[in-house]
Every structure is written in structure tokens, then in C-alpha cells.
Amino acid sequence: MTIDVRPKTDRGFFAEIYGANLKDCSDADFAIIKDAHLSHGVIAIRDQDLTPAQQISFSKRFGPLSIHVLEEQLLAGHPEILLVTNKKENGRFLGIPDLGRKWHTDQSYEERPALGSLLYALEVPEDGSGDTWFADMTAAYEALPAEERRRLDEFEAEHRYDHKHKNFELSDNQIDRLPGVLHPLVRTHPETGRKALYLGVQLVKRIVGLAADESDRLLADLHTHCTKPEFVYCHKWRKGDLVFWDNRCTMHAAQPYDDTRFTRHMHRTTVIGDQPC
Ligand code: SIN
Numbered sequence: 001m002t003i004d005v006r007p008k009t010d011r012g013f014f015a016e017i018y019g020a021n022l023k024d025c026s027d028a029d030f031a032i033i034k035d036a037h038l039s040h041g042v043i044a045i046r047d048q049d050l051t052p053a054q055q056i057s058f059s060k061r062f063g064p065l066s067i068h069v070l071e072e073q074l075l076a077g078h079p080e081i082l083l084v085t086n087k088k089e090n091g092r093f094l095g096i097p098d099l100g101r102k103w104h105t106d107q108s109y110e111e112r113p114a115l116g117s118l119l120y121a122l123e124v125p126e127d128g129s130g131d132t133w134f135a136d137m138t139a140a141y142e143a144l145p146a147e148e149r150r151r152l153d154e155f156e157a158e159h160r161y162d163h164k165h166k167n168f169e170l171s172d173n174q175i176d177r178l179p180g181v182l183h184p185l186v187r188t189h190p191e192t193g194r195k196a197l198y199l200g201v202q203l204v205k206r207i208v209g210l211a212a213d214e215s216d217r218l219l220a221d222l223h224t225h226c227t228k229p230e231f232v233y234c235h236k237w238r239k240g241d242l243v244f245w246d247n248r249c250t251m252h253a254a255q256p257y258d259d260t261r262f263t264r265h266m267h268r269t270t271v272i273g274d275q276p277c
Contacts, residue, residue: 002019003017003018003019003020003029003032003033004017004018004019005017005032005036005040005043006018007040008233009233011136011139012039012040013040013041013042013134013136013139013231013233014040014041014042014043014044014134014233014235015036015039015040015042015043015044016043016044016046017033017036017043017044017045017046018046018047020033020045020048022045022048022050022054022055022058022242023048023049023050023054025058025061030061033045034062037116037244037246038191038192038246041134041136041138041245041246041249041250042134042233042235042243042244042245042246042250042252043243043244044235044241044242044243045241045242045243045244046238046240046241047240048120048240048241048242049240050120050242052075052077052078052081052267053078055081055118055120055242055267055269056078056080056081056269058118058242059080059118059269059271062115062116062271063115063271063272063273064271064272065080065269065270065271065272066080066107066110066114066270066271066272067079067080068082068107068270069161069170069174069177069178070082070096070174073094073095073096075267080269080270081267081268081269082095082096082099082267082268082269082270083095083096083266083267083268084096084099084119084254084264084265084266084267084268085097085263085264085265085266086098086259086263086264086265087263087265097259098254098256098259099254100202100252100253100254101253101254101255101256102200102201102202102253103135103199103200103201103202103223103226103227103251103252103253104200104201104202104203104251104252104253105198105199105200105203105247105248105250105251105252106247106270107247107270108159108183108198108200108203108204108247109159109160109161109178109180109181109203110178110181111181111275112272112273112274112275113159113183113247113273113276114247114270114271114272114273115246115247115248115271115272115273115274116244116245116246116247116248116270116271116273117244117245117247117268117269117270117271118242118243118244118268118269118270118271119132119242119243119244119266119267119268120241120242120266120267120268120269121237121238121239121240121241121242121243121264121265121266122239122265122266122267123239123263123264123265124237124238124239124264125257125258125261125262125263125264126262127257127258127261127262128236129255129256129257129258129262130237130254130255130256130257130262130264131234131235131236131237131254131255132234132235132237132243132252132253132254132255133227133232133233133234133235133252133253133255134232134233134234134235134245134250134251134252135226135227135231135232135250135251135252136231136232136233136249136250137196137197137198137199137226137231137249137250137251138189138194138195138196138249139230139231140196140197140225140226140228140231141186141195141196141197142195143225143231144225149186149195152185152186152197152222153184153185153186153195155184155185155186155207155208155209155210156182156183156184156185156207156208156209157182157183157184157185157198157199157204157205157206157207157208157219158180158181158182158204158205158206158208159180159181159182159183159200159203159204159205160178160180160203160205161178161180161203162175162178180205182208183198183276184198184276184277185197185198185199185207186198187248187276187277188277189246189248189249190248190273190274192249194249196248196249197222197226198248198276199219199222199223199226199251200251201219201223204219206219207219226251227251234255237264247273248273248276
């Protein structure tokens with residue numbers, strides 16, 4: 001079966017991929033998938049049936065994997081997998097039930113944030129809720145007037161885990177590992193060479209060098225701009241989807257669902273990226 005890549009928007013942002021077998025992915029098929037990821041920013045590889053070890057092994061072909069700071073939400077025996085789930089055992093959530101509900105890019109609070117994240121759907125809500133929205137940060141940047149782009153190119157922003165990211169209280173040790181970091185507000189993609197806004201409501205605290213009210217206003221304006229419908233694609237999950245997004249040029253936000261009636265159970269692997277520049 002040949003791999004079929006189907007872009008989902010006129011601009012080519014987001015593509016669905018059919019006919020891939022990630023358990024046993026040849027170098028030729030891998031090259032098609034890698035190219036689709038770079039060209040479309042986010043890919044949803046449909047109809048997979050992966051064990052944790054198979055997901056880890058496929059993910060590692062893109063680079064070394066990170067181990068998330070929330071150690072208690074990792075899959076036992078496979079610490080490369082972060083559990084994004086509302087399943088419970090003995091009255092306690094097995095993983096994070098409401099991860100990433102505000103716009104963000106993964107692990108931007110680290111020196112070397114995530115290149116990309118691969119989220120594999122084992123169970124999805126039966127009523128079709130629990131979508132994930134993705135924003136095309138390259139298109140959002142390129143749509144700004146040239147003068148505004150030149151101004152933004154000069155700024156840095158502070159990213160902090162604890163800005164609006166209240167899923168779990170961190171221990172003192174975890175806090176010490178995440179003091180916050182400065183990244184450029186506009187980053188150049190190391191593989192495509194294209195510039196993109198590097199933002200996130202959840203994790204970006206301030207723009208360096210601006211007064212607090214000016215920084216808040218500019219961040220709010222930029223987030224409003226990037227999340228206009230023309231830059232956003234909504235992915236509707238199916239069981240067996242492996243969605244791989246490029247954190248260097250996209251933001252995402254998970255949408256709520258009725259977690260008292262439905263189960264949404266996913267495994268996330270995360271590929272370590274470069275220091276943004
Ligand atoms: C995440 O931000 O990694 C989770 C996204 C989702 O659950 O849809």
C-alpha cells in the first residue's frame with residue numbers, strides 16, 4: 001500500500017496520512033512522513049495500532065526523546081510516554097486529564113524545547129468531542145505587515161512552566177529544574193528556514209524590555225491574531241490516530257469534553273529540539 005498524504009487546508013497546513021504502517025516503516029516511507037511533517041506543520045497518521053515500544057521506536061527516528069518533568073504521569077516501564085488521560089486507578093488519575101487546554105507549544109519553558117510531539121489515541125470520546133486545535137504560526141507571522149515583523153524580530157519573551165500551567169503542583173526539586181527561559185519571539189525553523197511566531201498563552205509570561213501593561217497588550221494582540229480562523233485547523237480524533245505536530249512553527253490547544261461520561265486516553269512521546277534562534 002502506498003502512503004497517501006492529504007492536505008486539509010488550502011494553504012497546506014495540516015495533512016492526514018493514510019496507508020502508513022508505523023510498526024514497520026521503511027526508510028522510503030519514513031522519508032515521505034518526515035517531508036510531510038516539515039511541509040504541513042502537523043500530520044495525522046490514521047489507522048495505527050501501536051504498542052508503547054513501537055511508538056517510542058518510531059518517535060526516536062526523529063531524534064532523542066525527552067522525559068517529561070511530571071514523573072508521576074509517565075507510563076510505567078516506558079518513561080518516554082506521557083499519559084494524557086482521564087482514566088483512573090484507585091481513585092487517582094493515571095495521567096494528566098486536561099493537559100494543554102490553553103494555546104501553547106510543548107516544553108517551551110526549557111532551553112531546548114520540543115521539536116515535535118507525537119500523540120497516539122487509544123480511546124476517544126464517543127460523542128466526537130475532545131478535539132485539538134492547531135495554529136499555523138508561520139502563516140500568522142507572514143501575514144503581518146513588514147514593519148511589524150521587523151519590530152517583533154527584535155524581541156525575546158520569557159517562558160515559564162508555572163505561568164498559567166496549573167495541572168499539577170511541582171515539587172521543589174522540579175521547580176529548581178525549571179527556572180524559566182528566554183526565547184526569541186520570532187524563531188527561524190532550523191530545517192525549513194522559515195520564520196514563525198513563538199508564543200503561547202499558557203507558558204509565555206512577558207516580552208523582555210517592555211513595561212508589564214505594554215507586554216500584556218502586545219501578547220494578547222498577537223495571540224488574537226494567531227488564533228484567527230484562517231490560521232487554525234481543528235483535528236477531530238479517531239482511535240488509532242498518531243498526530244505529530246511541529247512545535248517550532250505551530251501552537252495547539254486541547255478542547256474540553258465531558259470526562260464524567262467519556263474516556264480520552266492517549267500516549268505522548270516528545271522529541272527534543274534545538275535551542276530556538
Ligand atoms: C498536549 O498539549 O500535549 C495535549 C494535547 C491534547 O490532548 O489534545
